[in-house]
Amino acid sequence: MSADWENKLYFGDNLDILREHVADESVDLIYLDPPFNSKATYNVLFREKNGTASHAQITAFEDFWEWDEEAARAFHEVVTRGPGKVADVLQALRGFLGSNDMMAYLTMMAIRLIELHRVLKPSGCVYLHCDSVASHYLKLVMDAVFGPRNFKNNIVWTYQKWGRVLKKALGYEYQDILFYGKSENAELIEYPTRAWESKEEYVRIRKQKVRSDEDGREYVLSDAGGGRRVKRFLDEAMEYGRPIGEVWDDIASLTSSAKERLSYPTQKPEALLERIIRASSNEGDLVLDPFCGCGTTVVVAERLHRLWIGIDITHLAIGLMRHRLKGAFGSQLSPYDVIGDPKDLESARALADENRFQFEWWALGLAEARPAHDKKKGADRGIDGVMSFRDDDSGEYRRVILQVKSGRVSSAHIRDLKGSLEREKAQIAALITLQEPTSPMKREAADAGFYDPPGLLPPVPRLQILTIEELLSGKKLELPISRDETFRKAPRQFKGKRQSSTLGR
Ligand SMILES: C[S@@+](CC[C@H](N)C(=O)[O-])C[C@H]1O[C@@H](n2cnc3c(N)ncnc32)[C@H](O)[C@@H]1O
Numbered sequence: 001m002s003a004d005w006e007n008k009l010y011f012g013d014n015l016d017i018l019r020e021h022v023a024d025e026s027v028d029l030i031y032l033d034p035p036f037n038s039k040a041t042y043n044v045l046f047r048e049k050n051g052t053a054s055h056a057q058i059t060a061f062e063d064f065w066e067w068d069e070e071a072a073r074a075f076h077e078v079v080t081r082g083p084g085k086v087a088d089v090l091q092a093l094r095g096f097l098g099s100n101d102m103m104a105y106l107t108m109m110a111i112r113l114i115e116l117h118r119v120l121k122p123s124g125c126v127y128l129h130c131d132s133v134a135s136h137y138l139k140l141v142m143d144a145v146f147g148p149r150n151f152k153n154n155i156v157w158t159y160q161k162w163g164r165v166l167k168k169a170l171g172y173e174y175q176d177i178l179f180y181g182k183s184e185n186a187e188l189i190e191y192p193t194r195a196w197e198s199k200e201e202y203v204r205i206r207k208q209k210v211r212s213d214e215d216g217r218e219y220v221l222s223d224a225g226g227g228r229r230v231k232r233f234l235d236e237a238m239e240y241g242r243p244i245g246e247v248w249d250d251i252a253s254l255t256s257s258a259k260e261r262l263s264y265p266t267q268k269p270e271a272l273l274e275r276i277i278r279a280s281s282n283e284g285d286l287v288l289d290p291f292c293g294c295g296t297t298v299v300v301a302e303r304l305h306r307l308w309i310g311i312d313i314t315h316l317a318i319g320l321m322r323h324r325l326k327g328a329f330g331s332q333l334s335p336y337d338v339i340g341d342p343k344d345l346e347s348a349r350a351l352a353d354e355n356r357f358q359f360e361w362w363a364l365g366l367a368e369a370r371p372a373h374d375k376k377k378g379a380d381r382g383i384d385g386v387m388s389f390r391d392d393d394s395g396e397y398r399r400v401i402l403q404v405k406s407g408r409v410s411s412a413h414i415r416d417l418k419g420s421l422e423r424e425k426a427q428i429a430a431l432i433t434l435q436e437p438t439s440p441m442k443r444e445a446a447d448a449g450f451y452d453p454p455g456l457l458p459p460v461p462r463l464q465i466l467t468i469e470e471l472l473s474g475k476k477l478e479l480p481i482s483r484d485e486t487f488r489k490a491p492r493q494f495k496g497k498r499q500s501s502t503l504g505r
Contacts, residue, residue, distance in 0.1 A: 007335070009318060009321060009322070009339070011311075011340030018118075022288070025121045031127045035266075036133050067103060074107045074108060079091060082110070083145070086113075086144040089110075089144040102134065102137065113145045121182065124280075125180065126179075126181075129268070151178075153246045155246050156248065189279060192244040217233055220232055244275075262324060267294050277301055281306055284306070287301040289308075289311070290311045292311060294317060295324050322338070344472065345468065348362075360404045360406075363432050364384065367430070367432055367471055367476075368476070371384065372401070382403065382416055382420035385404065386402065389481060392455065399424065400426060401417075401424055401429050405432070405435070410438065413441070414445050417463065421462065431466070434467070453480035457481065460480055464477060
């Protein structure tokens with residue numbers, strides 16, 4: 001990797017991004033956590049600044065797959081132009097499954113896995129996170145793409161969970177991570193271990209007898225191969241830790257009160273990614289997550305001094321990741337590039353024409369606000385986004401409400417926003433507009449007066465208008481103090497050499 005490499009966050013479909021932007025054999029480690037074909041709609045549940053869960057939900061992504069033209073086209077492409085084994089497996093699966101949603105899912109995965117195989121270095125490894133809904137079919141597809149000889153492990157991540165009593169089957173308590181190398185040369189960099197809980201655990205598992213030498217120091221006799229036994233002091237033997245096999249039962253899933261939780265559905269624990277990244281990469285290696293959601297992989301890669309590429313198909317995820325990275329590393333964050341986000345008025349307009357929700361999420365991200373509710377559920381009460389700030393020591397958060405407009409705007413919008421400001425008992429309201437505001441709009445906004453913060457802080461306009469053009473050129477909303485993170489913030493992390501591990505909680 002060249003010295004002037006910058007980490008990358010791509011907005012877009014990972015198939016296109018991989019094909020257009022990621023070079024052959026350039027990546028050392030891939031972790032992917034695609035939607036599992038769970039037939040669920042995943043919502044983001046936001047938290048208010050006072051820590052309570054707000055009812056504001058927005059749809060993050062949908063995990064539905066259908067056999068449609070896109071799936072049929074991908075199938076045709078793999079079968080006619082893909083590697084022979086992958087074509088064979090897909091055809092056999094279609095013969096068995098038919099043209100249904102599972103087949104659509106496997107086809108969309110297969111075409112992406114072929115690209116991931118291309119970009120992985122021969123010494124690299126891939127970890128595919130899935131669950132038993134599709135893991136057995138995915139194993140066949142992975143064998144076809146990466147080769148059965150390069151299969152290393154089916155890691156079972158089992159998390160402590162209150163077992164639900166179901167009517168027709170047992171409860172689900174684990175997920176699978178299919179671990180492959182690109183070639184037989186792919187080796188583990190750091191074998192995962194965890195601390196022994198106690199001397200008793202060590203003795204019970206190792207089945208070794210503890211002896212004492214003349215100084216009273218405890219030791220065991222370990223097998224050194226060839227029938228030889230070597231003396232090892234117990235404290236030193238325990239220090240290496242307990243090697244971990246395929247069953248990972250020491251990493252809890254994220255509860256709703258977990259510190260690192262950002263309320264993004266399917267968010268994975270950082271400890272899980274830390275184990276994978278340490279096991280299969282060195283500092284300075286390039287880590288890729290093509291389905292990166294709220295960015296667990298990129299945050300851990302950054303903390304462990306790896307280079308990274310993250311890809312996601314929603315502006316919501318990209319916005320969340322920007323906030324998470326900034327919140328976690330502050331000024332220590334390595335420079336990174338966001339690609340696929342509108343960078344000028346023309347591309348902002350194109351995004352607004354293409355998808356109003358994506359435009360809104362992007363515009364709110366640009367203003368450092370978060371979406372307010374599920375627009376798809378039609379709960380629009382005149383607010384698209386919110387933001388919080390504190391301007392005294394009381395611990396109380398003040399609210400800013402935002403409305404985003406991509407079409408024509410008029411004074412009526414300002415009057416509506418003024419109504420929402422009063423109804424919501426917010427301190428400040430802002431209209432973000434793609435079009436230039438008219439003079440009557442500016443007058444109407446000025447008439448709303450000022451918010452007077454406590455103490456000596458200067459007053460700020462209660463109703464503000466910001467154009468997309470102004471936001472793109474770096475202008476910010478006027479607040480009495482610098483804004484707080486508007487998404488629930490992950491704990492700040494400091495990048496240091498080999499920080500103490502978060503494993504084994
Ligand atoms: C299961 S979530 C990943 C969660 C992630 N591991 C985390 O810890 O936050 C899957 C993500 O894949 C994204 N996604 C789905 N299809 C995609 C595609 N074709 N290209 C890029 N991202 C996609 C979704 O938007 C979603 O954020």
